Amino acid sequence: MSSTISPLAPKIVPDMPPVPGVGFTTAAAGIRYQGRTDVLVMSFVPGTTVAGVTTRSLCPSAPVEWCREVLKKGKARALVVNSGNANAFTGKTGRESTRLTAQIAAAALLCKSSEVLLASTGVIGEPLDATKFDGVLTEAAGRLIDWAWIDAARAIMTTDTFPKLATAQVLLGDVPVTINGIAKGAGMIAPDMATMLSFVFTDAPIAADVLQKLLSKGVKNTFNAVTIDGDTSTSDTLLLFATGVAKSRGAPVIKDAADPRLTAFRRALEDLLADLAEQVARDGEGARKLLRIQVNGAVSKKSARRIAMSIANSPLVKTAVAGEDANWGRVVMAVGKAGEPADRDLLSISFGDIRVAHDGARDPDYDEAAVSAYMKNDVVDLTVDLGLGRGSDRVLTCDLTKEYVTINGDYRS
């Protein structure tokens, strides 16, 4: 947790209603941080379904491997998240630590350990002492609440400068249901899959396999379209829980992803994921500017995504944005190195509405003063048109500042 809040933080923290069937609390287990909460304990009513997307890293953390097992059955009764230690690259000890944590949680919350989801974030390679959860989880189980979502979002922060929350009310059939989500960033964020940790909760009654389809699709243009530094965490975890409690109010039970009653819910879920993903980009380590990169005219959406990511991950583009320099030459460089079809002489580049390059050269009408003024904005829109086809995509990132180096050059010690 940084003492300086990102200037890109949303001005308003949403007012989060309870999600029927979800209780939670936070605790301080002293895993790494002192004087702050570092554990989030969540309890779900019986019948809660769960879906998840986890990191594509070939060296995943122990909790990621644990979740993958639990997700196979799609049933959830509890979630335990800790910050301060990622329990990643901890070998056999790490696996034992996850098993013990799940057992402690199961005993405290009166459920099976195979229905406990786990997530850890923080330092890699340090053994996580699960016994630290022992009294803490039992004590926490006695004071579950359903309203202080901001505390939940705070408990999972590491180098984040603000808690990330989003909420939506939507009709399922003709019954209103709630979707609440929390997330944490803020470095080591690149797609494959997503950001580090995000958890979304609804009282809608949706079968686990349908939830999984909704989530897998929903992540593509949201969390997977955000990159801070191109570094993919070993711990990336996005979980979606559905308690099904709205069924008692007449909400239909959804067992088929093609069910037309799901349309509004699907859209609301995607909007909520997009909102959380953008908050992650807005809290990129050291970020002073949000950079939205739109690539049009590529040969395919996939090609557009790769080119957008090549731009978004270019240190030279990111430092130029930090310096408020509309250095489109570096954008050309990043397009050129992406390895995707591109024709220099068809390329157009705009910052905001100002087209700075066109047909492979500087735009003759390009007004340096206007673009310099534009670059002072907090949010910078960069549009690249390749002029080749109809593939387009959008990626979010932030600038690369000295603060990023400060944060990451002095994080562990």
Next chain:
Amino acid sequence: MSSTISPLAPKIVPDMPPVPGVGFTTAAAGIRYQGRTDVLVMSFVPGTTVAGVTTRSLCPSAPVEWCREVLKKGKARALVVNSGNANAFTGKTGRESTRLTAQIAAAALLCKSSEVLLASTGVIGEPLDATKFDGVLTEAAGRLIDWAWIDAARAIMTTDTFPKLATAQVLLGDVPVTINGIAKGAGMIAPDMATMLSFVFTDAPIAADVLQKLLSKGVKNTFNAVTIDGDTSTSDTLLLFATGVAKSRGAPVIKDAADPRLTAFRRALEDLLADLAEQVARDGEGARKLLRIQVNGAVSKKSARRIAMSIANSPLVKTAVAGEDANWGRVVMAVGKAGEPADRDLLSISFGDIRVAHDGARDPDYDEAAVSAYMKNDVVDLTVDLGLGRGSDRVLTCDLTKEYVTINGDYRS
């Protein structure tokens, strides 16, 4: 050119002998910089052969496209290099600018413009006014010399903090020949192909197609194994010139790359390319530490290279090295995101001779104090063993410091 020389600069500048058949001089054309030389003009005797490797960027600069044409014939009489403007993404104007520059050089040096090689480095997207070369090249042609190589290396610098030179004497058959090389870095450096600009000269009589084979092979483990920031320039150019003048002293004319008389020359050339490439890494923008990444035990050399590059381009690894933090957790992360075969539980990681991780977890004998002391070195060796196969490779990079952000956040304006 920075006012502060990289602390990683070589302590000794080599004493460069003349290369018979090569004359050169530098000039100040005022292209971008004031009060310094920004043009290097080189003249070669008739019969000089040339080979080259250029950027794999799909948006190459106009001089790169020009060189590719000249290289098809493999004959060189002149080389004109300017710093301050890359003549990249300058459209039709850029192409005309290269043609005009070559014509001016050909008139000044009394050769065909189709035998003039060109290279430009500096800002992208600004038109390069070739008429600036007009009087300058004619005047320069009247004062060619063969000894002040350090001036040649200085004239091509942009954000470099020191000139980069290397020299070797080697026997071709039983006749000693000379190889001299110069290079410039220092940002926007990633493989595909190489660094920005490097030029190598020999008096050995070697046919153009043989030179090309030597160079294409030589670049793989030298310039192509260096990355500063993962950003590939639109202008990367490495040229190798052979005047053939040593023939008059009895050196054999080499027309076959398999000629056994080439063995020593080939080795000396690779060593010289490696030397120049390391100097480029040592002058990475803002670099305070040289990071040598050795990956062993991969399934193939190609896989080892990709994993080494994933580590070398990771902002989190590079900032950790800047912070003198042996943060091997981030190394695990970078291995995991490379997408190459890796088994977390077989992974070993060492800094210098100190093994910090073994069999997928922290090494039990790992001494934090010893590794902290090691990280204070200027040169940091990081070794990753995957334990899977026999593929190994080495890549050079530097740390990511606040100075990198300063240099690149305020370069153009």
